[in-house]
Amino acid sequence: MRLSRRAKALTAAAATVIVLAPIAWFWQASLLPDAYSVTDMGRHDHGGHMGGDEASTVPVDAFTAPADREADVRATLTAEAGRFTLASGREVDGYTLNGTSPGPEIHAEQGQLVEVTLVNANVSGGVTLHWHGVDVPGAMDGAAGITQDAVAPGGEFAYRFVAEQAGTFWYHSHQVSHEQVLGGLLGPLVITPAAGSGADVDALALAHLYDGRRTVNGRDGEDQAAADPGDTVRVRVVNTDFGVMPVWVDGAAFRLAAVDGTDVHEPGEVEGVAVEVPAGGRADLVFTMPASGGVRVNLSSAALLVGDDPPPGSDRPADTLDPLHYGTTAPIGFDPADPDREFDFAIGRRPGFLDGKPGFWWTINGAMVPEAPMFTVAYGDVVRMRIANDSGDTHPMHLHGHHAVVLSRDGVAATGSPWWVDSLEVRDGEVYEIAFLADNPGIWMDHCHNLPHAVEGLVTHLAYEGVSEPFRIGGPAGNDPE
Structure with a gap:
């Protein structure tokens, strides 16, 4: 029996509704309010714990340094948008702090109180400073x-x-960070023991891409540091870009003395290997200057030249240093085998809507923003987390306010020095187990430091029970951390 033209139209309309109704629902569910608290989004994951009493709360902005203590180190950083000249002479558009990018190096001794006043001269979208790696x-x-x-x-x-x-360490804006960090709103922070670093020469090698060209300390291609034969040299490598950066040394054997601001325990001397520094990560390399000639510290396509007559650049070594088995074991201060909270952080990807925009977005434990989990802990908890990446891409994961120790990778236990990180490269198909002590109350971002990935949904938070959130994403201040 043939359907009438009207019946066919009704059937087609019904089919369209059946197809489009779920899409419309998912679109509507993805929309974010104009202003919202991150603590109201998604669901709180208590890591197998029942959760604490939330009746009494302290706002996150109550956690400050002692107000009655005088600052030992003071600086004022004025942020400005516009065209500027790099140390190497190339002109670029972006952002500066006190007229330069990278911004001024802030140096402090361990135990000193640092006070930095950020002034916004003309950055229309607003600015902040995040102290990357400093708890x-x-x-x-x-x-x-x-x-x-x-x-x-x-x-x-x-x-x-x-x-x-x-x-x-380093500092950078965490307001529209994928744009402002790329544009150069960043700088180095070095904290040394009161007795000094123990090196004759302490050199910085901060790498950043301006308009797609890698610089070292704001200089295109190469920068230089003076050193004499026999000097002990410490090179502080900072990767401010969005991808992993291989680093290797020509002209001397070296030790990987520190990772992400934490000393490696009894690091052995190596040569002919590369060290991979994740986005946001740092690596301190220590070596002794040879009796003749200089040393070249290669930072992918750029270099820091140390001393006179350094060797020419070489190809990346075939071997890569593995921090999982480098150095020797040492106590970590807590027992990760008996955690108070255990979390899964599974990274994936799927099509859907993010704030009404269709696309192929990152997921955490199968959920997309605004339904991503919030990991919730109590002060003093020993926390264990399993990070599994099955997303098709690599992700440098950065937890604010804490350092975590790597326990294993792909089921292989760590056997070297405690590998403390705040920026961990998790490649596609890899599974890491990490642990940390919840000893810094607040509400902390936990996100991919390939910052466009964070904009695309790869961001969640670590919240402490009893801590409230007075600030809002969006709102009159236009807060947009990623």
């Missing part, structure tokens, strides 16, 4: 909409923290 108090983390409001043009914000960790 600052919760109010000082610089994550817009989470620990503070973005600093509007004409405004300022004072960051205060005690430099309790000695090591190599």
